[in-house]
Amino acid sequence: MIDIGARIKHLRQINGLAQADLAERAGLTKGAISQIERNLTSPSVANLLQILDALNETPSTFFADDDEEKVLFRKNDALPSDVTGYESFDTLLPKSRYRTIVAYRAAIKSAKETLPEPAQEGENYLFVLSGRLGLKLGKASYVARKGESLYFRAETEFAFSNKGRTPVDFLWVRASGR
Numbered sequence: 001m002i003d004i005g006a007r008i009k010h011l012r013q014i015n016g017l018a019q020a021d022l023a024e025r026a027g028l029t030k031g032a033i034s035q036i037e038r039n040l041t042s043p044s045v046a047n048l049l050q051i052l053d054a055l056n057e058t059p060s061t062f063f064a065d066d067d068e069e070k071v072l073f074r075k076n077d078a079l080p081s082d083v084t085g086y087e088s089f090d091t092l093l094p095k096s097r098y099r100t101i102v103a104y105r106a107a108i109k110s111a112k113e114t115l116p117e118p119a120q121e122g123e124n125y126l127f128v129l130s131g132r133l134g135l136k137l138g139k140a141s142y143v144a145r146k147g148e149s150l151y152f153r154a155e156t157e158f159a160f161s162n163k164g165r166t167p168v169d170f171l172w173v174r175a176s177g178r
Helices: 002-015 018-028 030-038 043-052 058-061
Strands: 079-080 086-092 101-110 123-130 133-135 139-144 149-155 158-161 168-175
Touching: 002 030, 018 030, 018 043, 030 043, 043 058, 079 139, 123 139, 133 149, 133 168, 139 149, 139 168
Parallel strands: none
Antiparallel strands: 079 086, 086 101, 101 168, 123 149, 123 168, 133 139, 133 158
């Protein structure tokens, strides 16, 4: 039997959303999301579809009963996205009900910065492949160069920027809170 509440909570966390964020996106209350995640109530079909839409999840994927987790991800498995502020943004390790991490490879053009990311539960690890990556984390600022790493909990808004004259290329691993 599928634990709907646990799956919704896991997907919410993978997406870096607080219950209030998911509730707003789905047009529900935070209390309703909390009760659904704790299996104190079952969502109506309409509410479940709203929640899945807010999580960018399809019903077929949500209810799929995969026995095997994918282990090897090939180069052509990367999912390119058009995210504002990035020269390129590829999802290397997509969300899954089995994983609490998501991995991206991103590039930012010289002298450009990304839009701020909202505060979120979980941890973030970045590894700079080339260039100079700026991180604004709340009121603090950091710069990492090629071969250096950044690690932070995003308990406050954050944004990235390119602090060099050439594009900055980096890996970003997000681990959701449990």
